[in-house]
Amino acid sequence: SRKTPNSRANDGKPRLLLMGQRRSGKSSISSVVFHKLPPPETLYLETTTRIKKEYMHSFMDFQVWDFPGHLNYTDPSFDTEEIFGEIGALIWVIDAQDDFFDAVTKLNELIQYLQENYPEIIVEVFIHKVDGLSDDYLSDTYQIIVDRVQDELEDSGHPLGNVSFHRTSIYDHSIYEAFSKVIQKLIFEIGPLESLLTTLCANCKMEKAYLFDVLSKIYIASDLSPSDSSSYEISSEYVDLVVDISEIYGWDRNELEGGDTEQIEEDPEVGNQDAESLIVLEKKNGSYLYLKEINKYLALICIMGDDSPTDRKALIDYNVGVFQETLKQIFPR
Amino acid sequence: MSSSKRLKQRKVLLMGKSGAGKSSMRSIVFSNYVAKDVRRLGATIDVEHSNIKFMGNLMLNLWDCGGQDGFVENYLLHSRSHVFGGVAVLIFVFDIESREFAADVINYGNIIRALEECSPNAKVFCLIHKMDLVQSGFRHSLFEQRAEHIRAASESFGEAVEFFPTSIWDQSLYKAWTQIIYFLIPNAQTIESMLQDLAEVIHAREIILYERTTCLMVTHITKGTELQNPFTDRFERISSILKTHKHSMAKHMGVPAGSANFAELQIKTGRFMFFITRLTENTNLAVSLPPYEYIFNSARVNISLMRPRFAELELSNKKRPDIGSR
Numbered sequence A: 001s002r003k004t005p006n007s008r009a010n011d012g013k014p015r016l017l018l019m020g021q022r023r024s025g026k027s028s029i030s031s032v033v034f035h036k037l038p039p040p041e042t043l044y045l046e047t048t049t050r051i052k053k054e055y056m057h058s059f060m061d062f063q064v065w066d067f068p069g070h071l072n073y074t075d076p077s078f079d080t081e082e083i084f085g086e087i088g089a090l091i092w093v094i095d096a097q098d099d100f101f102d103a104v105t106k107l108n109e110l111i112q113y114l115q116e117n118y119p120e121i122i123v124e125v126f127i128h129k130v131d132g133l134s135d136d137y138l139s140d141t142y143q144i145i146v147d148r149v150q151d152e153l154e155d156s157g158h159p160l161g162n163v164s165f166h167r168t169s170i171y172d173h174s175i176y177e178a179f180s181k182v183i184q185k186l187i188f189e190i191g192p193l194e195s196l197l198t199t200l201c202a203n204c205k206m207e208k209a210y211l212f213d214v215l216s217k218i219y220i221a222s223d224l225s226p227s228d229s230s231s232y233e234i235s236s237e238y239v240d241l242v243v244d245i246s247e248i249y250g251w252d253r254n255e256l257e258g259g260d261t262e263q264i265e266e267d268p269e270v271g272n273q274d275a276e277s278l279i280v281l282e283k284k285n286g287s288y289l290y291l292k293e294i295n296k297y298l299a300l301i302c303i304m305g306d307d308s309p310t311d312r313k314a315l316i317d318y319n320v321g322v323f324q325e326t327l328k329q330i331f332p333r
Numbered sequence B: 001m002s003s004s005k006r007l008k009q010r011k012v013l014l015m016g017k018s019g020a021g022k023s024s025m026r027s028i029v030f031s032n033y034v035a036k037d038v039r040r041l042g043a044t045i046d047v048e049h050s051n052i053k054f055m056g057n058l059m060l061n062l063w064d065c066g067g068q069d070g071f072v073e074n075y076l077l078h079s080r081s082h083v084f085g086g087v088a089v090l091i092f093v094f095d096i097e098s099r100e101f102a103a104d105v106i107n108y109g110n111i112i113r114a115l116e117e118c119s120p121n122a123k124v125f126c127l128i129h130k131m132d133l134v135q136s137g138f139r140h141s142l143f144e145q146r147a148e149h150i151r152a153a154s155e156s157f158g159e160a161v162e163f164f165p166t167s168i169w170d171q172s173l174y175k176a177w178t179q180i181i182y183f184l185i186p187n188a189q190t191i192e193s194m195l196q197d198l199a200e201v202i203h204a205r206e207i208i209l210y211e212r213t214t215c216l217m218v219t220h221i222t223k224g225t226e227l228q229n230p231f232t233d234r235f236e237r238i239s240s241i242l243k244t245h246k247h248s249m250a251k252h253m254g255v256p257a258g259s260a261n262f263a264e265l266q267i268k269t270g271r272f273m274f275f276i277t278r279l280t281e282n283t284n285l286a287v288s289l290p291p292y293e294y295i296f297n298s299a300r301v302n303i304s305l306m307r308p309r310f311a312e313l314e315l316s317n318k319k320r321p322d323i324g325s326r
Ligand SMILES: Nc1nc2c(ncn2[C@@H]2O[C@H](COP(=O)(O)OP(=O)(O)OP(=O)(O)O)[C@@H](O)[C@H]2O)c(=O)[nH]1
Pocket: B016, B017, B018, B019, B020, B021, B022, B023, B024, B025, B038, B039, B041, B042, B043, B044, B045, B065, B066, B067, B068, B129, B130, B131, B132, B133, B166, B167, B168, B169
């Protein structure tokens, strides 16, 4: 069953722990994904010396705990219950550009410890800094790490079970995609969400639909058709475009005294409660993109095929409306 | 009147030490490279020419001059009048990381004297480049300090020289190039007064006219409350946002970045409405409006009615053959 395994509060809000060797890239990951730090500026991040807890309030509440290097959970002064008792997933970051044997050994110890004490915790291994590595080198490295984890676990009588692997870099979309996949495992309502999106696609002849957490650019669900990175990438860049332009022109004008261009009379047609956007490309056979804000945190992004969406606008509006209503029942917030 | 409609070839020299980043910025602004692609560029051999057609009757004739010592010596000694004659703008690029700033300024002085001699009316822009390599807290003071030194070596161009801090990794590149383009556009006032009328008719808060391939702003009209928009860097931000989007669409569709163009972009929110549409062969309009559906719809209709008038600005050029200047 898919639910947040260890959440005591049982409120369906996943909590994440970021762990790994010093300099593996943990602080960079959380700064880039959750604080929008431009990736090159991570070069100036100071090393983390204490556990750094960050609380992210969005559609889901994340706690990201950034650990300084290796922690000793066997030390009795260490409150393991506080740390492991409430988390949904543990993300272990390995620097693929560095010597990774130590990191893998430590990871194996931790997995064994967790399997004995907190078997519900999902372990996600981020094989990180894959930018700048050749494809061959990367696939070798990836395989070596997976094999070493697998072999050791089997030797010690523990199956691989809850462990998955991702290739990530803060310089491209891979870090967001990996986070998306982790989060999706922790969302209780993922099943109904996916079928809703699949129905929407079928009804409106859309190629692909994603439900995005706008702030983090993590997608929390998509329709069930095969997903490729390219569709995720274009959707996520589209979210950026709309967010950026909305920031520029959506500034608060309320404080201004009676605007001069704004002498327009009160009108029932004013505005769109939920932001909406559409892109039509000049090129034939190009995709169309459509975005609709669902609530404060979530936006629906759809990629459509080549017949003009303006012809189908009414159909889309209707179906998206239905989707939005159903979603409100699933996530009342 | 008719002479102002002639295609204006404007010669622009791009100079500076080898490795300063000249070809990098040219490729990003004009040839649809993204910042990380520029590592592939080799040193420029001699001069690379490119012609870029802009709004109205402006044809940019860009000379990217390889910066290795041998080439520079050749420009100064053997092809002095060929290189430095008839120049509208000199863009000189300084690498902020350079360890030989004093020597860079001496080389700059040599170029400036050649320009003074052959094109005394030229305009000089200095770009202090690779600013991303300086920690943000130090950027401003370092920039000011360098600019002051360089200005002192600018001979008779002195006070008129304009300085910009730039980096290919952020929108500062667009800020600098937008100013350069604006300086070069011959009929900016005509275009602006037409846009002013348009803005009035459609109740626009803001209109931005930009060139389609480079996404560089040609000009903008801002009215009413939008004059108090707190994002004063929004024009270069929008150039950079649109350029990024163009790349991602092109990548997704597997077409060259040059051919991924909007037929239309719309954004409607409770606070504003916004759309982008084609205006002429080489330009797009980005329009921000108050959030009313009927204003949005009538603005789109009005722009299509105005299109032919703007097209005339460009049409007059087509009759003339391309007078290459190579
Ligand atoms: N960090 C940083 N590097 C840059 C920037 N712009 C260019 N570079 C790098 O600078 C190097 C040299 O760039 P080029 O554009 O080939 O230099 P150039 O001035 O054309 O050199 P010549 O053709 O030999 O005169 C490349 O490796 C670029 O990646 C920048 O804004 N920031």
